[in-house]
Amino acid sequence: MAKKFKNKTLAWLDYRLPIFSVLREALVDHPTPRNLNYWWNFGSLAGITLLIMIVSGLVLSMHYVPHVDHAFDSVEHIMRDVNYGWLIRYIHSVGASMFFLIVYIHIARGLYYGSYKSPREVLWWLGIIIFMLMIVSAFLGYTLPWGQMSFWGATVITNIFTAIPLIGDNIVTWIWGGYSIDNPTLNRFYSLHFLIPFLIVGVVFFHIVALHKFGSNNPTGIDLTNKKETIPFHPFYSIKDFFGFGVFFTIFALFIFFAPNVFGHPDNYVPADPFITPSHIVPEWYFLPFYAMLRAVPHKLLGVIIMLSSIFILFVIPWLDTCKVRSSKFRPIYKQFYWIFILNFFILMWVGSKVPEGYYLIISQIATIYYFSHFLIMMPLLGKFEKTLPLPDNIFIMSTKK
Amino acid sequence: MSRNIFFYLIFSFFFLIFLSFKSYSADTLSLKKQSWTFSGLFGRYDTSSLQRGLQIYQEVCSTCHGLKRLRFRELEAIGFTNEQIKEYASTFEIQDGPNDQGEMYTRPGNPEDTFISPYQNEQEARAAFNGSYPPDLSLIIKARKKGPDYTYSLLTGYVDPPNDLNLSDGLYYNPYIEGKVIAMPPPLYDAVIQYIDGTNPNLHQLTYDIVSFLNWVAEPELEARKSLGLKVIIFLIILTSLFYVTMKNIWSRINNK
Numbered sequence: 001m002a003k004k005f006k007n008k009t010l011a012w013l014d015y016r017l018p019i020f021s022v023l024r025e026a027l028v029d030h031p032t033p034r035n036l037n038y039w040w041n042f043g044s045l046a047g048i049t050l051l052i053m054i055v056s057g058l059v060l061s062m063h064y065v066p067h068v069d070h071a072f073d074s075v076e077h078i079m080r081d082v083n084y085g086w087l088i089r090y091i092h093s094v095g096a097s098m099f100f101l102i103v104y105i106h107i108a109r110g111l112y113y114g115s116y117k118s119p120r121e122v123l124w125w126l127g128i129i130i131f132m133l134m135i136v137s138a139f140l141g142y143t144l145p146w147g148q149m150s151f152w153g154a155t156v157i158t159n160i161f162t163a164i165p166l167i168g169d170n171i172v173t174w175i176w177g178g179y180s181i182d183n184p185t186l187n188r189f190y191s192l193h194f195l196i197p198f199l200i201v202g203v204v205f206f207h208i209v210a211l212h213k214f215g216s217n218n219p220t221g222i223d224l225t226n227k228k229e230t231i232p233f234h235p236f237y238s239i240k241d242f243f244g245f246g247v248f249f250t251i252f253a254l255f256i257f258f259a260p261n262v263f264g265h266p267d268n269y270v271p272a273d274p275f276i277t278p279s280h281i282v283p284e285w286y287f288l289p290f291y292a293m294l295r296a297v298p299h300k301l302l303g304v305i306i307m308l309s310s311i312f313i314l315f316v317i318p319w320l321d322t323c324k325v326r327s328s329k330f331r332p333i334y335k336q337f338y339w340i341f342i343l344n345f346f347i348l349m350w351v352g353s354k355v356p357e358g359y360y361l362i363i364s365q366i367a368t369i370y371y372f373s374h375f376l377i378m379m380p381l382l383g384k385f386e387k388t389l390p391l392p393d394n395i396f397i398m399s400t401k402k
Numbered sequence: 403m404s405r406n407i408f409f410y411l412i413f414s415f416f417f418l419i420f421l422s423f424k425s426y427s428a429d430t431l432s433l434k435k436q437s438w439t440f441s442g443l444f445g446r447y448d449t450s451s452l453q454r455g456l457q458i459y460q461e462v463c464s465t466c467h468g469l470k471r472l473r474f475r476e477l478e479a480i481g482f483t484n485e486q487i488k489e490y491a492s493t494f495e496i497q498d499g500p501n502d503q504g505e506m507y508t509r510p511g512n513p514e515d516t517f518i519s520p521y522q523n524e525q526e527a528r529a530a531f532n533g534s535y536p537p538d539l540s541l542i543i544k545a546r547k548k549g550p551d552y553t554y555s556l557l558t559g560y561v562d563p564p565n566d567l568n569l570s571d572g573l574y575y576n577p578y579i580e581g582k583v584i585a586m587p588p589p590l591y592d593a594v595i596q597y598i599d600g601t602n603p604n605l606h607q608l609t610y611d612i613v614s615f616l617n618w619v620a621e622p623e624l625e626a627r628k629s630l631g632l633k634v635i636i637f638l639i640i641l642t643s644l645f646y647v648t649m650k651n652i653w654s655r656i657n658n659k
Binding site: 034076079080086087231235236239240242243245246247249250253254256257258260261266267269270279 | 443471537540541544545546547549580620622623627628630631632634635638639641642645646648649652653656
C-alpha cells in the first residue's frame with residue numbers, strides 16, 4: 001500500500017513511526033467517490049471551524065479572568081485594550097454560530113443522503129457525540145462573559161437538573177458548587193469550556209477513522225464497486241475544500257466585521273445581576289429548536305425527557321429507518337417528508353424564541369410531535385411501503401450529467 | 403455554473419431566515435430610524451458630531467450617568483490633541499492610593515484614567531435618585547436592541563401620559579421604554595446647552611450627537627473594524643476566485659475524459 005518515501009530520513013522515520021504514510025493515505029491518496037457535491041464540503045468546514053475556535057479561544061483565555069467580579073470587565077478589556085482583541089473575540093463569538101450552522105447543514109446532509117445507514121452507524125454516532133459536546137461547550141462558553149443573558153441562561157439551564165426526581169436539588173447544588181450560581185460555578189464552567197473542545201478533537205479523530213473505513217457516502221447512496229468510481233482526495237477534493245473554505249470565510253468575515261453582534265443578545269452587554277431577571281430569557285439561536293421542545297410540555301421532568309430524547313433519538317435512526325436505499329434522490333415520498341422535517345425544525349427554532357403561551361404553545365406542541373413522528377412513524381413505515389426509484393448501476397450516471 | 407448560483411442562493415436564504423429571528427420580541431412601537439454616519443459597510447464617525455456629543459455628556463448626562471469604560475486618552479480618536487486631553491483630564495479629581503503612609507489621596511486625572519462616575523456604587527446612586535439606578539452609559543448602545551435608533555427614539559420620545567395613567571412624582575411617560583414609565587426626566591430639549599462650535603442645538607441635533615458619541619464609546623473599534631473588514635473581504639473574494647479557477651482546472655482533468 002504505502003509507497004516508499006524517496007527522502008531517506010523520511011523513509012527511516014516512517015518505517016518506525018508511520019505517521020507520514022498514514023497522513024498520506026488519509027489526506028492524499030484516500031479514494032473518494034468522484035460525484036460528491038458541495039454538501040460534502042461541510043465536514044471539512046466543521047473541522048476548520050473547530051480549529052479556528054480553539055486558536056481564538058486560546059488567545060482569549062490569555063486575557064480573560066474567570067471571576068464574577070472581573071469576567072465582564074476582562075471581556076471589555078479584551079474589546080478595548082488588547083491589540084485586535086475585538087477581532088479575536090468577534091471571531092470566537094460569531095464562530096460559535098458559524099460552527100453550529102455548518103454542523104446543522106452537515107447533519108442535514110447526512111439525513112438526506114442516508115449517510116447514517118449500514119455500515120456507517122458508528123460514524124453517525126460519533127457525529128452525534130460531537131454535536132452533544134458542542135452543545136455543552138457552547139452553553140458553557142456563553143456564560144463566561146458574565147452578562148445578564150449569561151447568568152440567567154445558566155440559571156435556566158442548570159435548573160433543568162432539578163427535574164430529576166429525589167436527587168435533583170442535590171445535583172444542582174453540586175453543579176453550582178454552592179447554593180446559587182456564583183464564582184465556583186463560573187470557575188468550573190470556564191475549566192470545562194477549555195477542556196471540551198479537546199475532547200471534540202478526540203472524537204473527531206475517531207469520526208475520521210470511521211469515515212475512512214468505508215469511505216464517504218455519495219449523492220447516489222450506492223456502494224462503489226469499481227475503482228474508476230473513485231478519485232484520490234488530493235488534489236480533487238483538497239482544492240474543492242479550499243474553495244469551500246474561501247466561500248465560508250467570506251461569509252464569516254462579513255459577520256465578524258459588519259454585524260458581529262447580530263447573533264448575540266443585547267442583554268449580554270449588561271453585567272450579570274442576580275437581583276434583576278431579564279423580561280425574556282432566550283438562548284442562542286442554535287438552541288432554540290430544543291428549547292422549544294423543552295417548553296412545549298407543561299410538565300418539567302417530561303419536558304426535559306422530551307428535549308433529551310430529541311437528540312438521543314438520532315442514535316437509533318439507523319434502525320428506525322428501515323429503507324435499504326440510502327439517498328433520498330431515489331425515495332420520492334421520503335424526500336417530501338424530509339423537507340417538511342427541515343421546515344418543522346425551522347418552525348421549532350422560530351417558536352423557541354417566543355413566550356410559550358396561547359398559539360405559540362400549541363404550535364410548539366404540534367411541531368414537537370411532528371419532530372418525533374418523523375423518526376418514529378415516517379421512517380419505519382416509509383421504509384416498508386414506499387416504492388423507491390430504480391438505483392443506478394454506478395455513480396457515473398449522476399456525475400456525468402452536468 | 404447554475405448549480406453554484408443555486409448554492410449561494412440557498413446559503414443566503416438560510417442566513418436571511420436566521421437574521422429574521424432577531425426580531426423576535428414584538429415591537430409595540432416602531433423606532434424613529436435615523437441615517438447614522440457610522441452604519442453600513444463604509445460607516446465612519448463624524449468627529450465634530452462626537453465632540454458635540456462629549457459636550458452634551460459633560461454638561462447634561464454626567465450629572466447622573468457614568469462612562470467608566472472610557473479613558474481620557476481615547477479622546478484622541480475623536481480629534482483632540484494630547485495637550486488638550488492632558489488638560490481636560492487634569493480638571494478631574496481622581497482618588498488614588500494608598501500612599502507610603504497608607505492613606506488614600508486625590509490627584510488630578512491623567513490621560514490613562516477612565517471617566518469618573520457620579521457616584522461610588524449602585525447603592526449610593528439608588529439612594530440619590532429615589533430608588534432608581536441611572537446605568538453606566540459605556541455600553542448602553544450595544545446593550546439595547548437596535549441601540550442607536552432605540553436611544554434616539556427614547557430621548558426624543560417623551561409625551562404626556564394617557565389620561566387614565568396617574569404617574570407618581572419623579573416618573574415620566576415614554577412609550578419607547580419597556581413598561582413605558584421612566585425615572586429619567588426628559589434630558590434634552592431645544593437649546594438645553596449652547597454648542598461650543600455654534601451648531602444649532604435643536605432636539606434632533608442634540609440627540610443625534612449624543613447617540614453618535616455613545617455609539618463611539620460602545621464601539622470605539624468600529625472604524626478600524628469596518629476598514630479592515632473591507633480589505634479582508636476583497637482579499638477573500640480574490641482568493642476564493644483563484645481557488646475556484648484552480649478547482650475547475652484540476653477537475654477538468656477527469657471531467658473532460
